[in-house]
Amino acid sequence: MDQWLIHHIQAFEAPFWTSIMKILSFIGSVNAVSIGSVPIILFLLFVWKSRRETVIFLIAVFGSALLNVGLKLMFQRSRPSLNAIITEVGYSFPSGHSMNAFTFYGILTYLCWRHIPKERIRKWLLAFSSIMIVGIGGSRIYLGVHYPSDVVGAYLISLVWLIVLIQCTRYFTRVKAA
Template structure:
């Protein structure tokens, strides 16, 4: 219970940070212009061809079909291993994030950046769906690796790999021009909020189901 309260308290801090950022995005977007523009300029440069090819390849990892295909394969693998709580956390958190992200986009209705886009897209800008989704999946895998992987080397390697890929996807969204850096921060906050908020329930059922021999 003590650890659960700690997670919920941290989740409330993240929620507050998201609300504050969202409030500024909605009512005082001009205050964010300098911050966003400086980071956009630093990351995009003059859009060199090799960099554009790299970042357009990376950003695809966060698209719906590749990401959902990965989640489907992982969910099947987890279930086959009798990791039912892990399966529920992976699939449930992703679908919850989808609903929350969609609702928040319509709530804030932030237009996309007006700079040149390398790849076109549709919809509102804040928070970044690609960023939230990839970081959420990476966060779930980080938890699973921590709890399931016996080898420290492969555990740390896997955690660094999935978090690193999620960060690269987030940067790619800035490079291709479809998101402000503050959209990326919003996506990370949303993913962290969901992970912290759902972890106590996941951990409790993981313990109960293992005690009841419903999972390994």
Template sequence: MRKTLITILKELKRILSVYLEKYDQKLPYIITCIIALIIFIGGFNLFIELTEHLKSETLATYDSRISDLVVNYRSPGWTKYFVFVTNVGDTWGYAIVFTLCSLLFYWIFKSWKYFLQICLVMVLALGSNILLKKIINRARPEAEHLVSVETLSYPSGHAMTAMAFYGFLIYLVTQFPLRKTLKSLIIAVLVLLILSIGISRIYLGVHFPSDIAGGYIAGLIWVVFCIIIFNLMTIFKRDPTI
């Protein structure tokens, strides 16, 4: 991602130098931020498209079929697993994982940078999820709930925060100087966790599959947007001249 941004910035500087004798050195960064914003808006348009079809018969059919398929696998063993996984994707689960990751990052890098970045990603994801739930106002499934829930249904807060938090962790892992085997293993575990948290909400009867899809899309939008902005900030600080 950083190499791509550097290439874009260099090309923008080259183009600007051809057409403008003098220009503000911040201009290439402003243009890149605008491009990032366009990508962000495009992603949200995809999210809105899905939202507009929430009441369609086609989506209702898919929701029903997928939910029935997942619920058919209910058993004591799977129920224990998915209750555990859904708790990992809840407040106390994130508090524990977040604290451990922050301490680990500080111990290795002697900096709170990654702590602040993850904080921002989570605040954006949680804040927008609360807002979206209130705006869309979709009720929970009427099926049996195996865990208690109090908020509205769409988009899934568990799916959205799992994608935002663990998705951003996946990005950080790809940047760390680790052995390929260890890196691949960590990424595989995090991907499995993201998928398991989403499936757990369907299995436990508290979400429609489309709630999970919407949560994943919204969470991924924030991850991509934040990665672009964080990298731009890093490049800008080091600039002269890239």
């Protein structure tokens, strides 16, 4: 299945798409997510004045990065050797860029949701986050540095990570209020 999907995704290879995929791939990198986190943290602290949401954001993003490193060391899956457009080092499973994207945009959407009263704006936020998550994951397959199962696995791991984090946050909020 991985080989079939890689073949079909890479069939669209063209200079225009390669440029787009490299940009999306950069956006999902640890460096870009770290840099992008700074204004979000400042906004959460100084505009929304919410230490709680800042801590949730930090735990989500940096916890996901640590989880990714641990899982890569545990699985030690080699990267695909088919038609790589860029070169990456390290293990393949789970895709770090895909986990970064899912966790970053997922927690951002969760934190913003209750602050956005208009349904239409919420839909735009959800659409933007979804496009970024799928685009970044797809870029890793297109560029030949991950198997589709690395990307899907990363999404599922990040989903579980966010669910656990959000449920723990809700639990401790209820316990503290009681």
